[in-house]
Amino acid sequence: MNASLKPKPQGPGRPKDMEKRALILDAARNLxxxxxxxxxxxxxxAAAAGVSKLTVYSHFGDKDNLFREVIRAHVQDxxxxxxxxxxxxxxIRDILTEIxxxxxxxxxxxxxxxAFRAIMSDCQQGNPRFGRLVWEEGPARMQKLVAELLQRAVDDGELQIENVSRASGQFLALLKGDMVLRRLFGCEDCKYEFAEEVSATAAAAVDMFIRAYGPR
Known part of the structure; x- marks a missing residue:
């Protein structure tokens, strides 16, 4: 048989590795x-993912990096x-509204x-590293992406902003209103009405932001 026609041996392959990685991330997120x-x-x-501890380490190195990847995957999703x-x-209004x-x-x-409750628990136990990892992959990442978007809108003449970094933080803060605290303290009475209010608060935040920074 021609050597070029011989079937190639089937190794572990990238799909299998990616499947294990996904299982580990899902297990870690829940835990x-x-x-x-x-x-x-x-x-x-490792036990929750159905893999060896060596496999977990080979994919993520250590627990800090595993946690960082869990947060990164969650935010990217x-x-x-x-x-x-x-x-x-x-x-820019339509883009900001979707965001x-x-x-x-x-x-x-x-x-x-x-997850926020878990962060606060760890911080109270003297482990601020956990919170810093969340901050870097969550809020800090969001603020950077928003700032880059706002700067492009300023360059295109759609917005007038003197301090883009500050404005990006203001925008993200407006989106939350008191919704996060109400969820944190379990104060919402009706899930449907709460979801409607979350949506209305986000829409109002965009209106307020555009009124503040729209071209004059």
């Missing part, structure tokens, strides 16, 4: 939310970087609030 950073071991993650792309055919709606829903999601 971090349930048991916090300090209460989650790499052994527990809810608010992909492509969402912050300035498109010539779409006005506002998706960000507000992500921030008030029960899983997100549960």
């Amino acid at each position: 971090f939310a349930q048991s916090s950073f300090n209460g989650t071991s790499m052994d527990a993650v 809810k608010l992909p970087a492509e969402l912050f792309t300035k498109r010539p055919e779409v006005g 506002a709606q998706r960000h507000a829903l992500a921030e008030t999601n029960a899983d997100t609030v549960g």
